[in-house]
Amino acid sequence: MLRNYLIIAWRNLLRNKLRAAIHILGLAIGIAACFVIYNMLSYEYGFNRDVPGYDKIFRITTVTSHGEDRWPNVGVPFPMGDAVKDEVGGVESLARIFDNANAMVGLAERPTAFGRQRHVVYTEDKYFDIFPAKWLGGNPEKALNRPNTVVLTQSSVNKYFGEISVQEALGKELIYNDSISVQVTGIIEDIKENNDLIYTDYISLSTLTSSTSARKFINAENWDNVNSASQLYVQLSHPQQLSSYETSLDQIIDKYLNNEEGWSTEFFIEPLSDLHFTVNPNHTANKFTLMGLSIMAVFILMIACMNFINLETAQAIVRAKEIGIRKTLGSSRFQLMLQFFSETLVIALLALMLALLLTEFSVHYFAEMIPADMEINYLSTGNILFLLGLVVLVTLLSAIYPALMLTGYNPVKAIKNQLKDIHQNRWGYFVRKNLTVLQFTLSIGFIIGVLVISHQLKYLANESMGFNKELVLYADTPFLDESGRNDQLKESLERLSFVKSVSLSGDILASRSLFTTTIERHKGEEIEELGIQAKNGDSLFVDTYEVPLLVGKRIENDSTEILINETFMKDLGYDFPADAIGEQLVLYGERNVEVVGVVKDFNSRSLYEQIRPLVIFYEPEYFTKINVKLQANTNLQEAKSLLDKEMKELYPEEDSGFRFFDELVANFYQSEQKLQEVLSFATVLAILISGMGLFGLSAFTIAQRTKEISIRKVLGASASQILVLISREYMVLILIAFVLAVVPTWLLLEEWLKQFAYRTPMPISLYLLAGFLAFLLCVVIVGLHSLRTINRNPSEVLKSE
Structure with a gap:
C-alpha cells in the first residue's frame, strides 16, 4: 500500500510541476537555514563543555558602578586570589592568570626570534587542577611552582625547537619579551576541544611576582586596580549554592575596598559555560545574536510551511473529485490522510536533498x-x-491541515462540483488569507530589522568618538624593554617625510582592553578616592590621535603631570576646564601628580559604553605600543611598508608590523555586522519564499477568475480597473501584515538598541520603507499575472460558454 501511495505522490508531483517546484524550493531553503543555524548553535554553545567538571568551574569578574553607569570587567584586582583562597570556604581549587597576548619569544642559546605569540599566559600549578591537560613530560605538581619556568604545548615545542623528543625539550631555555628568561619544565598535549582558554605557553606566575618592576606593573598589592588581563578561576565544591559564595565575596569587598560615595564595586561568579559569550577580544559570540538567528530560522521554515498549506488549500477544489471518487470506492479517511502525508513526505525528502546542496553552498559562499x-x-x-x-x-x-480539509469533503457534493459554497471551502479561504498575512508579517519584520540594524551600524561608523582614527597606524614593542630601542625607533620614524607625529604608549587610544584604578584627592586630613580609567602615554599621545586639548598643555614627558578628560573634571567638582588646572592628586597611592591639561571626552572603548573618567599619565618603562600619524594624501600601503622596514631594522624579531587603527575600531562591531549580514540573507530568503507563495497562489486564483476577467473586459472595464480589482485583495492583506509587523519588531529592535550607550533614534521612515517594499513586491507579482490574463482575447476564453 505504501508503495502505491508513493507512486501516486510522484505522479502528482510530475502533473503539477510548478506547484511542486515551489514546495520543494521553499521547504529546502527553510530546512537549510535551520540546519546551518543548528550547527552554529551547537558550535557556539559547545565551547568549554569538554572540560571535565565544567559545571563546577567559574570565573570571578568585576563590575564597577557610579550612579547609573556600570563598567563590567572580566578581570579582578590581583590580590583577590589570595583573599578568596584564605577567606572563602568551599573552593576546591583556585588559579590566577595574567594574560600576556602578543608576547615576543626567542631562544636563549642563539639570537632567534619567533615573533609575537598570541596565546601566552602567566599562571600557577593549580591551573592544571582546574583545567586538566595530558602531560607528555615534566611533573604537573612542580612544573610551575618556582619563578622562571614554563610549560609548553607540543606545537610550541615543535615551533621553538624543531622535531625533538620530550626529554630533549625539558630544560631548554626561552626568552620572553626580550628580558624574561625561562626554563621548560613541562610539556602537554595541545588543547583541541572548543575552548576559550587555549594557551600554548604557560609561564609561572611567580616569574612576575618575584620581580619588583613586574609587581608594580600588575599592581600585585593594589585593590583599586582592575586589569582585564588579571583573571581568577575557581573550582567550587557546591556550585548550586552560588549565593553563599557571592555573600563571601561581598565580605571581601567590605574588608579590602573603600568605595567612595556614589561608587560601588561588585564581584560576580561567571560559569565557565558562559565564558564564550562574555566581552572578550578572542571571540564575538553573542547570545542575543544567536537567539535572533534561531528565531529567524524557525520563521523561515514557518513561511515555507505556510506556502505549502496555502497552495494545497487553494488546490483543494481541483482535487475534490479525486477525493470523492476514492471515498465512493471505499477509501477510509485515514487512508486518504495517509496518502496525502505520503505525498508531503516525498516533497519533504526531495527538499532535504536540495537543502543539503544549499547548505554546502551557503557554508562556502x-x-x-x-x-x-x-x-x-x-x-x-x-x-x-x-x-x-x-x-x-x-x-x-x-500536511495536517490540508489533509484534514481534503478528506473532510462530502463525496457526493465533491463529484457534483457543489463545494463552492460549503463551509469547508469558506474556511479554507479564510486560512489562506491569514497565512498570507502571517507570511508577509514575518517578511516585513525581517526587512525592518535589516534596515534598522544597518542604520545603527552606519550611525556608529559616522559617530565621532572624540578622536581622528584615520591615517593612524600602531605596532607592538617589547614589554619592559630597557634597551632604548623604542626611542631610537621613534626618532627614525619622525624623520620620514610622510609622518606627522609619533607617540609611545602603554596602549592604543581605543581598544578592548581596560585598566581601571583609583586616584586620591587630599583635602586636609580627608582622603577622597576616585575611580578612573588610566592610559599611559607620552607628550604626543593625544596629538597623534588628534584628541582636542580644551585647556592647559600636553604632558612634557614628566611623571608628575597628568591629563584628564571632561568627565573626570566634573567628578572633581569643576564646571569649567580651566578651574581643574593645577589640581593636586595622588596616583597609585604613592605618586603626587598635577593636572596640567583637560582633553575633550573621547570613547576609549566601543560605543556600547559611556565615557569613563580618565587620566593620561607618563610611565615610559611600561610603554608597549608605538603610534604613528601620517600626513594627509599619503599612500597608505607604501607608508606601511616603509614603517615596517624601519621597525624591522631595530626589532628584527618582530613579525606583526604596523596595523591600521581604523580597522581595529571597525572590529568593535564585528558581531553586529555579522548579525546584519545574516539577517540580510534571511530577509532575502523570507522574501523569496513569500514571493514564490504569492506567485503560486495568485496564479491559481487568477486562473479561477479568467472567465470573470474576460466578461468584465467585454462589458467595457479597462485594464487598470481590472488590475486594481484583482490586486486590491492582496494589497489589503499586505497592509494588515505591515500593521502586525510593526509592534513586535519595534519592541525587539528597541531591546537590541539598548545595548548601545550611543544609538540612533528609532527611524520611523525605515518602517514605512519596509511596508512600501512589501507592497511593491505584491503589486509586481500579482500585476504580472493579471496583465497576462487581461491581455488575452476574451473570445478565446469565452468561446466554450
Whole structure:
C-alpha cells in the first residue's frame, strides 16, 4: 500500500510541476537555514563543555558602578586570589592568570626570534587542577611552582625547537619579551576541544611576582586596580549554592575596598559555560545574536510551511473529485490522510536533498557569516537525528491541515462540483488569507530589522568618538624593554617625510582592553578616592590621535603631570576646564601628580559604553605600543611598508608590523555586522519564499477568475480597473501584515538598541520603507499575472460558454 501511495505522490508531483517546484524550493531553503543555524548553535554553545567538571568551574569578574553607569570587567584586582583562597570556604581549587597576548619569544642559546605569540599566559600549578591537560613530560605538581619556568604545548615545542623528543625539550631555555628568561619544565598535549582558554605557553606566575618592576606593573598589592588581563578561576565544591559564595565575596569587598560615595564595586561568579559569550577580544559570540538567528530560522521554515498549506488549500477544489471518487470506492479517511502525508513526505525528502546542496553552498559562499573553525559533519549522529526530526516536523506541519480539509469533503457534493459554497471551502479561504498575512508579517519584520540594524551600524561608523582614527597606524614593542630601542625607533620614524607625529604608549587610544584604578584627592586630613580609567602615554599621545586639548598643555614627558578628560573634571567638582588646572592628586597611592591639561571626552572603548573618567599619565618603562600619524594624501600601503622596514631594522624579531587603527575600531562591531549580514540573507530568503507563495497562489486564483476577467473586459472595464480589482485583495492583506509587523519588531529592535550607550533614534521612515517594499513586491507579482490574463482575447476564453 505504501508503495502505491508513493507512486501516486510522484505522479502528482510530475502533473503539477510548478506547484511542486515551489514546495520543494521553499521547504529546502527553510530546512537549510535551520540546519546551518543548528550547527552554529551547537558550535557556539559547545565551547568549554569538554572540560571535565565544567559545571563546577567559574570565573570571578568585576563590575564597577557610579550612579547609573556600570563598567563590567572580566578581570579582578590581583590580590583577590589570595583573599578568596584564605577567606572563602568551599573552593576546591583556585588559579590566577595574567594574560600576556602578543608576547615576543626567542631562544636563549642563539639570537632567534619567533615573533609575537598570541596565546601566552602567566599562571600557577593549580591551573592544571582546574583545567586538566595530558602531560607528555615534566611533573604537573612542580612544573610551575618556582619563578622562571614554563610549560609548553607540543606545537610550541615543535615551533621553538624543531622535531625533538620530550626529554630533549625539558630544560631548554626561552626568552620572553626580550628580558624574561625561562626554563621548560613541562610539556602537554595541545588543547583541541572548543575552548576559550587555549594557551600554548604557560609561564609561572611567580616569574612576575618575584620581580619588583613586574609587581608594580600588575599592581600585585593594589585593590583599586582592575586589569582585564588579571583573571581568577575557581573550582567550587557546591556550585548550586552560588549565593553563599557571592555573600563571601561581598565580605571581601567590605574588608579590602573603600568605595567612595556614589561608587560601588561588585564581584560576580561567571560559569565557565558562559565564558564564550562574555566581552572578550578572542571571540564575538553573542547570545542575543544567536537567539535572533534561531528565531529567524524557525520563521523561515514557518513561511515555507505556510506556502505549502496555502497552495494545497487553494488546490483543494481541483482535487475534490479525486477525493470523492476514492471515498465512493471505499477509501477510509485515514487512508486518504495517509496518502496525502505520503505525498508531503516525498516533497519533504526531495527538499532535504536540495537543502543539503544549499547548505554546502551557503557554508562556502557565506563563510564570513559563519564561525571560522566551524565544520558541518553531515554524518554525525546529532545532525542525522536533527535532519530526520526536521523532515518529520515539516511533513506534519505542512500536511495536517490540508489533509484534514481534503478528506473532510462530502463525496457526493465533491463529484457534483457543489463545494463552492460549503463551509469547508469558506474556511479554507479564510486560512489562506491569514497565512498570507502571517507570511508577509514575518517578511516585513525581517526587512525592518535589516534596515534598522544597518542604520545603527552606519550611525556608529559616522559617530565621532572624540578622536581622528584615520591615517593612524600602531605596532607592538617589547614589554619592559630597557634597551632604548623604542626611542631610537621613534626618532627614525619622525624623520620620514610622510609622518606627522609619533607617540609611545602603554596602549592604543581605543581598544578592548581596560585598566581601571583609583586616584586620591587630599583635602586636609580627608582622603577622597576616585575611580578612573588610566592610559599611559607620552607628550604626543593625544596629538597623534588628534584628541582636542580644551585647556592647559600636553604632558612634557614628566611623571608628575597628568591629563584628564571632561568627565573626570566634573567628578572633581569643576564646571569649567580651566578651574581643574593645577589640581593636586595622588596616583597609585604613592605618586603626587598635577593636572596640567583637560582633553575633550573621547570613547576609549566601543560605543556600547559611556565615557569613563580618565587620566593620561607618563610611565615610559611600561610603554608597549608605538603610534604613528601620517600626513594627509599619503599612500597608505607604501607608508606601511616603509614603517615596517624601519621597525624591522631595530626589532628584527618582530613579525606583526604596523596595523591600521581604523580597522581595529571597525572590529568593535564585528558581531553586529555579522548579525546584519545574516539577517540580510534571511530577509532575502523570507522574501523569496513569500514571493514564490504569492506567485503560486495568485496564479491559481487568477486562473479561477479568467472567465470573470474576460466578461468584465467585454462589458467595457479597462485594464487598470481590472488590475486594481484583482490586486486590491492582496494589497489589503499586505497592509494588515505591515500593521502586525510593526509592534513586535519595534519592541525587539528597541531591546537590541539598548545595548548601545550611543544609538540612533528609532527611524520611523525605515518602517514605512519596509511596508512600501512589501507592497511593491505584491503589486509586481500579482500585476504580472493579471496583465497576462487581461491581455488575452476574451473570445478565446469565452468561446466554450
